[in-house]
Amino acid sequence: MSTTLPSFPYAQQAQIIRSNQRDLFHVSSLREQTENVVRAWLGSRWLSRWDKEIDLLVKVAYYGLTVGRATQTLGEEYTAIWQQSSRTELWPSGRIRAALILLPTVPGYLAEKFAPSLSQGSVSHRVLRTLPTVLEVLAELNLAIFYLRGTYYTLVKRLLGIRYISSMPDNPNSRPPSYSLxxxxxxxxxxxxFISYVRMLRTSDRTNAARKEVTDDTQETFVDDRPISIMLSQTHPEEKPAIPAEEDELTILDVAQIPEELRASRSCTLCLEERTASCATECGHMFCWDCIYGWGREKAECPLCRQSLSLAKLLPVYNL
Incomplete structure (x- = not known):
C-alpha cells in the first residue's frame, strides 16, 4: 500500500490580496493602540520624536510573532493560505523568515532616520535620500507583474522565492477574478x-546652468539680515534644551508674578511643561512653538482635536 503526501493548489490572487489587506489592518490597529499607550504614559512630544521607532517595533513584533514562529499571519489564516518556498516546496527556513521580517522594514527606517544627519552632497546622503523612492518604484513594478501573473505579491517575496499555497481546493465550476487591467x-x-522624471532632470540641468552664469557661488543669501547658511545649520527644534518659562524671551508676561494656580493652566500638552514661545493653532489650541512645530512635521493634524494642522498658519501669542 503506497501513500502519497497531499498536494495543495497555489493560492489565487484574490486570496493573497485579501490576506495582505487584513494584515495591514491588524498592523495599523496594533500601532494605534501602541501609540495611545505611549501617549498616555510618556506624552505626545515623546511619541512624535520616536514615531518611526514605534512603527518599526510594531511591524517587527507582529510579523515576528507570526512569520518568525513559522505560523500563519492573521491575514493568511483568514484566507486559508500558507507560505511556501518555490525552491524547496517546503515552509521557509529560519533565515528566510528572518529576511521576510527585516527586509521590508529596516532599510526604509534606516534611510529616514540617518539621511538628515549626513552631510549634504555626500554619496551616502544621496543614496539614503533616493532609496525610499527607488524601493517605491520597484514595489509598484512588482505589483504590476503580480496583477498580470499572480505569483509574488511583494518585492521581498519575489527576491526570496516565497509564494502561497491554499488549503481550499479549486472549484472547477468557477472562474477566479482577473486583475490584469x-x-x-x-x-x-x-x-x-519615468517620462516626468526625465523631463524634470532636463529642466533642472538647464536651470542650474543659467544660475551659474548669473550668480557667484561665493555670494551669501540673507533673509531679514540673517545668512541662509546659519539658518540651515540650526539645531532641530526637538533637540533644543528646554528653557524655564521665566527665561522665555518670546512672551511679554512677567511669568514669575503669575500665581501658581494660574501657571498650572499654561502647561503644554505635548511636553507636559509650562509653555514657552506660545503659539495657537487654527483650531484654537495652544502649545510651545518647538513642540507643535516638531509634531506638525510628522503629522498634519492637531494632537488634541485631530483637525488639520498647517505650520504656515500657526499664530504666535506673546501675552498668554
Missing amino acids: LGVLLLFRLTYR
Whole structure:
C-alpha cells in the first residue's frame, strides 16, 4: 500500500490580496493602540520624536510573532493560505523568515532616520535620500507583474522565492477574478512617472546652468539680515534644551508674578511643561512653538482635536 503526501493548489490572487489587506489592518490597529499607550504614559512630544521607532517595533513584533514562529499571519489564516518556498516546496527556513521580517522594514527606517544627519552632497546622503523612492518604484513594478501573473505579491517575496499555497481546493465550476487591467494601468503610471522624471532632470540641468552664469557661488543669501547658511545649520527644534518659562524671551508676561494656580493652566500638552514661545493653532489650541512645530512635521493634524494642522498658519501669542 503506497501513500502519497497531499498536494495543495497555489493560492489565487484574490486570496493573497485579501490576506495582505487584513494584515495591514491588524498592523495599523496594533500601532494605534501602541501609540495611545505611549501617549498616555510618556506624552505626545515623546511619541512624535520616536514615531518611526514605534512603527518599526510594531511591524517587527507582529510579523515576528507570526512569520518568525513559522505560523500563519492573521491575514493568511483568514484566507486559508500558507507560505511556501518555490525552491524547496517546503515552509521557509529560519533565515528566510528572518529576511521576510527585516527586509521590508529596516532599510526604509534606516534611510529616514540617518539621511538628515549626513552631510549634504555626500554619496551616502544621496543614496539614503533616493532609496525610499527607488524601493517605491520597484514595489509598484512588482505589483504590476503580480496583477498580470499572480505569483509574488511583494518585492521581498519575489527576491526570496516565497509564494502561497491554499488549503481550499479549486472549484472547477468557477472562474477566479482577473486583475490584469490593474497591472496594465500600473505599467502606464510607471511609464508616465519615468517620462516626468526625465523631463524634470532636463529642466533642472538647464536651470542650474543659467544660475551659474548669473550668480557667484561665493555670494551669501540673507533673509531679514540673517545668512541662509546659519539658518540651515540650526539645531532641530526637538533637540533644543528646554528653557524655564521665566527665561522665555518670546512672551511679554512677567511669568514669575503669575500665581501658581494660574501657571498650572499654561502647561503644554505635548511636553507636559509650562509653555514657552506660545503659539495657537487654527483650531484654537495652544502649545510651545518647538513642540507643535516638531509634531506638525510628522503629522498634519492637531494632537488634541485631530483637525488639520498647517505650520504656515500657526499664530504666535506673546501675552498668554
